[in-house]
Amino acid sequence: xxxxxxxxxxxxxxxxxxxxxxxxxxxxxxxxxxxxxxxxxxxxxxxxxxxxxxxxxxxxxxxxxxxxxxxxxxxxxxxxxxxxxxxxxxxxxxxxxxxxxxxxxxxxxxxxxxxxxxxxxxxxxxxxxxxxxxxxxxxxxxxxxxxxxxxxxxxxxxxxxxxxxxxxxxxxxxxxxxxxxxxxxxxxxxxxxxxxxxxxxxxxxxxxxxxxxxxxxxxxxxxxxxxxxxxxxxxxxxxxxxxxxxxxxxxxxxxxxxxxxxxxxxxxxxxxxxxxxxxxxxxxxxxxxxxxxxxxxxxxxxxx
Amino acid sequence: xxxxxxxxxxxxxxxxxxxxxxxxxxxxxxxxxxxxxxxxxxxxxxxxxxxxxxxxxxxxxxxxxxxxxxxxxxxxxxxxxxxxxxxxxxxxxxxxxxxxxxxxxxxxxxxxxxxxxxxxxxxxxxxxxxxxxxxxxxxxxxxxxxxxxxxxxxxxxxxxxxxxxxxxxxxxxxxxxxxxxxxxxxxxxxxxxxxxxxxxxxxxxxxxxxxxxxxxxxxxxxxxxxxxxxxxxxxxxxxxxxxxxxxxxxxxxxxxxxxxxxxxxxxxxxxxxxxxxxxxxxxxxxxxxxxxxxxx
Ligand SMILES: Cc1ncc(C[n+]2csc(CCOP(=O)(O)OP(=O)(O)O)c2C)c(N)n1
Ligand code: SF4
Ligand code: SF4
Ligand code: SF4
Ligand SMILES: [Mg+2]
Numbered sequence: 001x002x003x004x005x006x007x008x009x010x011x012x013x014x015x016x017x018x019x020x021x022x023x024x025x026x027x028x029x030x031x032x033x034x035x036x037x038x039x040x041x042x043x044x045x046x047x048x049x050x051x052x053x054x055x056x057x058x059x060x061x062x063x064x065x066x067x068x069x070x071x072x073x074x075x076x077x078x079x080x081x082x083x084x085x086x087x088x089x090x091x092x093x094x095x096x097x098x099x100x101x102x103x104x105x106x107x108x109x110x111x112x113x114x115x116x117x118x119x120x121x122x123x124x125x126x127x128x129x130x131x132x133x134x135x136x137x138x139x140x141x142x143x144x145x146x147x148x149x150x151x152x153x154x155x156x157x158x159x160x161x162x163x164x165x166x167x168x169x170x171x172x173x174x175x176x177x178x179x180x181x182x183x184x185x186x187x188x189x190x191x192x193x194x195x196x197x198x199x200x201x202x203x204x205x206x207x208x209x210x211x212x213x214x215x216x217x218x219x220x221x222x223x224x225x226x227x228x229x230x231x232x233x234x235x236x237x238x239x240x241x242x243x244x245x246x247x248x249x250x251x252x253x254x255x256x257x258x259x260x261x262x263x264x265x266x267x268x269x270x271x272x273x274x275x276x277x278x279x280x281x282x283x284x285x286x287x288x289x290x291x292x293x294x295x296x297x298x299x300x301x302x303x304x
Numbered sequence: 305x306x307x308x309x310x311x312x313x314x315x316x317x318x319x320x321x322x323x324x325x326x327x328x329x330x331x332x333x334x335x336x337x338x339x340x341x342x343x344x345x346x347x348x349x350x351x352x353x354x355x356x357x358x359x360x361x362x363x364x365x366x367x368x369x370x371x372x373x374x375x376x377x378x379x380x381x382x383x384x385x386x387x388x389x390x391x392x393x394x395x396x397x398x399x400x401x402x403x404x405x406x407x408x409x410x411x412x413x414x415x416x417x418x419x420x421x422x423x424x425x426x427x428x429x430x431x432x433x434x435x436x437x438x439x440x441x442x443x444x445x446x447x448x449x450x451x452x453x454x455x456x457x458x459x460x461x462x463x464x465x466x467x468x469x470x471x472x473x474x475x476x477x478x479x480x481x482x483x484x485x486x487x488x489x490x491x492x493x494x495x496x497x498x499x500x501x502x503x504x505x506x507x508x509x510x511x512x513x514x515x516x517x518x519x520x521x522x523x524x525x526x527x528x529x530x531x532x533x534x535x536x537x538x539x540x541x542x543x544x545x546x547x548x549x550x551x552x553x554x555x556x557x558x559x560x561x562x563x564x565x566x567x568x569x570x571x572x573x574x575x576x577x578x579x580x581x582x583x584x585x586x587x588x589x590x591x592x593x594x595x596x597x598x599x600x
Binding site: 008009010012014015016018019020021022023024025026027028029031032035036053056057059061062063064065066067192193195221222227228229230231232233277278280281282 | 330332333334335336455456457458460513515516517518519520521522523524527542543544545547548549550551552553554556557566568569570571572573574575577578579
């Protein structure tokens with residue numbers, strides 16, 4: 001990993017730590033964020049992966065990783081990471097693993113695990129001060145099983161369990177705030193479409209110890225219903241509309257690393273995705289579009 | 305193709321047939337080649353699973369014909385009709401791929417004024433298949449098209465309807481060309497010709513699980529219907545935006561900052577085409593690109 005801070009796109013890694021040939025969908029925004037993060041973290045990682053789309057990465061006999069990979073149930077990836085960390089520490093204590101050969105335990109899960117099923121294990125791991133990086137690719141639903149709604153699904157989105165004219169009735173859980181409330185070492189939101197911001201945050205996380213979260217919004221052509229080529233454009237719009245605030249928490253402080261100004265109307269983001277089509281077809285639902293805009297405006301008003 | 309099979313299945317069902325229609329995917333997520341099967345009969349269907357001896361094969365992506373691993377011609381005989389979504393003449397396709405049966409080709413989803421998109425291609429493929437079977441009334445088929453686009457805008461419904469019917473009408477010359485298939489008794493399939501292999505030592509027989517980055521050997525390039533092509537005259541060797549944003553790490557950057565697309569792995573998502581600041585990457589039809597590779 002580079003020790004120099006990333007100042008411009010030209011400083012970003014030129015070689016890739018994740019090899020091609022995976023079974024992820026063409027245009028997967030989660031895979032984009034994962035490879036950008038691993039390019040920065042380097043190859044000395046053990047990936048602990050809870051069930052979800054990404055468990056198809058290491059599809060026997062193939063693996064895109066240079067290091068080891070461990071598959072856990074949806075609720076227990078942080079517990080798996082604890083076992084990996086403990087084993088590495090024991091090896092180091094016994095002098096069987098040089099400090100320079102030490103590995104980073106990286107938990108990799110979707111939002112279904114991170115916001116829901118795995119939250120209890122995560123909370124306990126943070127409480128224990130487990131030294132690990134949690135990388136969540138948030139495609140706002142249970143993607144691998146056909147995009148059912150999860151605790152990360154945004155209000156009004158259509159999923160396979162929230163059809164109809166109003167879409168998902170619930171609210172997207174604020175996982176950044178849930179993590180920050182535990183006072184861990186580091187929490188950041190990122191997106192593959194802004195690789196420089198992502199690289200800086202992963203680099204900062206890598207230099208710290210303790211529980212660290214990198215939460216990536218992951219535009220998902222399959223679950224969100226858009227053309228695979230639009231992954232980056234939709235990611236950029238998520239930031240420009242203010243729907244996905246890019247920020248970090250460290251030393252008890254929250255800093256927004258990008259402040260969209262002026263903000264693009266949320267409609268620009270919504271119209272490009274089939275999961276919000278019912279807001280525009282067959283009739284426009286002005287009330288619901290305005291409600292989504294109002295939520296975003298309120299967030300940024302509160303941030304000040 | 306899942307949508308096409310759905311439309312065709314609905315129309316056959318509305319006509320009074322017993323119908324099965326089911327997609328089949330591999331372990332991959334969306335984008336990999338996939339099959340969808342439709343079975344129809346005027347009596348109880350006892351068969352299940354994949355169709356082993358098809359009466360009609362519809363190919364939405366002609367680029368797959370040249371890829372043996374895709375298996376689109378599996379089980380086809382002289383009696384199996386083949387519909388290919390292509391501007392190539394049917395006879396040329398038949399000769400090039402040595403197809404044993406009859407071939408029909410037509411550019412699906414391109415009837416003006418509609419924009420070409422996946423919904424149009426699906427509707428069109430279903431329309432061609434419906435007419436080639438020749439047992440579905442035009443109105444019944446039209447209702448199935450409209451039912452498929454329930455909840456969509458008037459424009460989207462019209463695209464599906466008009467593209468489906470355009471194909472249905474264009475296939476007038478091969479109306480009912482596909483004869484009803486024979487009986488398929490519910491007997492278990494014959495056991496394959498096994499080749500008995502002696503038990504090897506596990507270290508030899510099992511792939512090395514310690515090997516790194518073996519997914520290099522998985523050729524996801526087969527997924528593409530279009531490929532990105534870098535125009536090196538216009539590429540300004542920027543800060544490898546294409547390589548960073550390619551979700552699949554399929555673009556490597558040489559020492560001299562030149563980006564190289566690895567076509568064995570590129571899935572054809574077109575992210576790089578849309579993000580290149582210099583607009584130096586073009587989208588080219590995979591079929592055309594392959595044809596050029598054979599005879600430049
Ligand atoms: C306890 C449990 N319930 C259900 C499943 C089935 N399952 C496998 S993957 C998956 C979806 C996971 O969603 P998410 O974590 O968001 O990852 P994504 O699939 O979106 O990548 C589900 C429900 C499971 N593996 N374990
Ligand atoms: S369903 Fe979405 S998150 Fe899952 S592999 Fe496909 S694009 Fe990626
Ligand atoms: S993004 Fe465009 S200009 Fe930059 S390296 Fe890639 S092809 Fe060249
Ligand atoms: S189309 Fe471009 S971005 Fe997509 S997989 Fe191929 S090289 Fe990568
Ligand atoms: Mg998910």
